[in-house]
Amino acid sequence: MNDMGTRSGDGTVGKALDVLDQVAGHGRPMRFAEVLAASPLPKATLYRLLQTLVNQGMLRLDAETGAYSPGLRLVRLAHMAWARSSLAPIARPFLDELSKDVCETIHLAQLDRGQVLYVDKRNARQPIEMFSGAGKVGPGYCTGVGKAMLAHLPDDERAAALPLQAFHAHTGHTITSAEALEAELAEIRAAGIAFDREEHEPGIICIAAPILSPGGRVMGALSITTSTDRRSLEDLATLKPRMIATAARIAEAASAWQFPDRTET
Amino acid sequence: MNDMGTRSGDGTVGKALDVLDQVAGHGRPMRFAEVLAASPLPKATLYRLLQTLVNQGMLRLDAETGAYSPGLRLVRLAHMAWARSSLAPIARPFLDELSKDVCETIHLAQLDRGQVLYVDKRNARQPIEMFSGAGKVGPGYCTGVGKAMLAHLPDDERAAALPLQAFHAHTGHTITSAEALEAELAEIRAAGIAFDREEHEPGIICIAAPILSPGGRVMGALSITTSTDRRSLEDLATLKPRMIATAARIAEAASAWQFPDRTET
DNA sequence: GGACTAGGTTCCATTATTTGAAACTTTAGT
DNA sequence: ACTAAAGTTTCAAATAATGGAACCTAGTCC
Incomplete structure (x- = not known):
């Protein structure tokens, strides 16, 4: 909500990480439509990006509710980052x-x-x-x-x-x-x-x-x-x-x- | 030209995350040459990928030693993932x-x-x-x-x-x-x-x-x-x-x- | 000192990947 | 059953990624 000129979208990876932040930063699981509303990306693009992130274990898609939340792979990376950096x-x-x-x-x-x-x-x-x-x-x-x-x-x-x-x-x-x-x-x-x-x-x-x-x-x-x-x-x-x-x-x-x-x- | 069995595959984002894992998983900071040796990606590609990751705060590049280590943004994401998922x-x-x-x-x-x-x-x-x-x-x-x-x-x-x-x-x-x-x-x-x-x-x-x-x-x-x-x-x-x-x-x-x-x- | 070398960085034409409007399918609501 | 909304797929066009090779730069060896 504050300064907007955040990370300049470093290509696809930048966008993906932005989406990741968005979803992880939100206090609770987000449905696709929610993420879409909060993102400048068009539907199809966002969709595929989310798919990729889930695929990679960075996000988790709850089959029941269709909501996205941070994935466990992040926890693994977390450990490494915290322990070393x-x-x-x-x-x-x-x-x-x-x-x-x-x-x-x-x-x-x-x-x-x-x-x-x-x-x-x-x-x-x-x-x-x-x-x-x-x-x-x-x-x-x-x-x-x-x-x-x-x-x-x-x-x-x-x-x-x-x-x-x-x-x-x-x-x-x-x-x-x-x-x-x-x-x-x-x-x-x-x-x-x-x-x-x-x-x-x-x-x-x-x-x-x-x-x-x-x-x-x-x-x-x-x-x-x-x-x-x-x-x-x-x-x-x-x-x-x-x-x-x-x-x-x-x-x-x-x-x-x-x-x-x-x-x- | 990607019929070689790459595990991740998921386009550019997948590659970037692989690199991230590689660097974060290694026990200590890695120089460019080290990462290169451990990666199937060509020099230029890897170079830009690392640049992007540093740019995004997922990796940190120590100016003194030129070595890459996990970035603090990971710690932030970590917290969210751990706390919520x-x-x-x-x-x-x-x-x-x-x-x-x-x-x-x-x-x-x-x-x-x-x-x-x-x-x-x-x-x-x-x-x-x-x-x-x-x-x-x-x-x-x-x-x-x-x-x-x-x-x-x-x-x-x-x-x-x-x-x-x-x-x-x-x-x-x-x-x-x-x-x-x-x-x-x-x-x-x-x-x-x-x-x-x-x-x-x-x-x-x-x-x-x-x-x-x-x-x-x-x-x-x-x-x-x-x-x-x-x-x-x-x-x-x-x-x-x-x-x-x-x-x-x-x-x-x-x-x-x-x-x-x-x-x- | 000069030239060699390895690590690191940039160029740029080529090509694969991503893009996104729109069409389509499924799910939820009445 | 009908309608609206959410979610998913398509495909040509646009863009961004690619990677071979050239180019720096700093350290090393003769």
Whole structure:
């Protein structure tokens, strides 16, 4: 519903993946007509595309209801992607430790096209909520992790990421312009830490630290979230050293995990 | 000019997904030349396909090393697929309970083209091993969950699934022919429960129950795994009532979760 | 230093694949 | 039985994919 100029249709494959996103992103199984209504593609084209995707196991077509839903092949790919391309497996022990330490919700996130992609999570209460946390996306401009990562992006990438932000005013505290965000990012860069001051949800605040490679590249970010009636921002700020330390240890572990190829300059 | 027996075939999209599988399935980032060597596609074609996949965020191309790895967009899709098309989110509380009850490894699995796809897992010791369990695939003919699911498949689907089995003799106990498997499946169907009698790994046994919809369709299976030096098969068998009960409750919860469409006949 | 080599990228005429309006079939509603 | 809507197939035209070969580029060897 926000910015339309999404992925430029990379030929047939692009279209197919768009359809996949469409169907997978929808909250429940979609009938053909529904998909058709939501897609710019003509009937016949869409039809064959869906057929192909089902054939490939990326979508599942329920014979009973004739509705499409994400296929199990995605779960398989999912595993591979998460296990190898995300910080989550590496960061897990550190998150566990931090979680035991401070009893608050913890997020581990990475940046994907200017958006925040949560790749792991620890809940205050529950031992662990598995996939339920991993894979979710959120806005970059009004979350702690988002701002922490954007702040430390190289100039050109940051310039590319800012126009992708929706700048929707979720609350009265939300930053709603690229200029204001740039200013905030500069502060965050200087401070080494980011805060979410009820910018996304009223009553919800967080402190976030970027995870930077030895070369200074942004690898991800982690955050501790709480609510204003449990803790104050000042209170959260006292966690800064622990967050920085944890972020550093994750970065170190991630670098060590690098394959014996060329490491960074 | 495609009379050579390509498995996928489905036009450009099929090829692209094959490449995706190839790269994601490989244990570590792949350089272009590596992918090329492992692919039947000509250089230029592969090159453009990879470009497209990177463009679409399904793969990531590390600028430093020029190596391809799974992209974060997959993680996003992953989440959706897992959250909506698998039993895992629904079954979680029941698995937790069962896990607390019996202190053994528990698996939740679904069937994907005759193969077992594990969608959730509880470890005996460790709190939870996250993705490390979900997304993995295993053989259908020599695992408890696999046999439990195959046993309750409708005749035509079972007939389609059996030829997909590898029937590799992992151990001396492995069932190595379709006929023998059919006989075992009939027994399992009658007993309502399946055992893995060291058929996959020596010393590893398990008891597995199918999760059947009210209409009798196979939705998945769950299993409790242990080793012969900790428990005997007879010992495991005493867990049967609890497994059946848990499976029934999961099935019920899953049915209740069905969207207000047409429910099963 | 120069020339060799392997990995990576681009060109472009050819060709297969995709396209989509429309016709057709099936399913659901009255 | 009739009608409307959803789903499926057809086929000529248009488009996008193809892949052999040329072309870079960076590293290596003599």
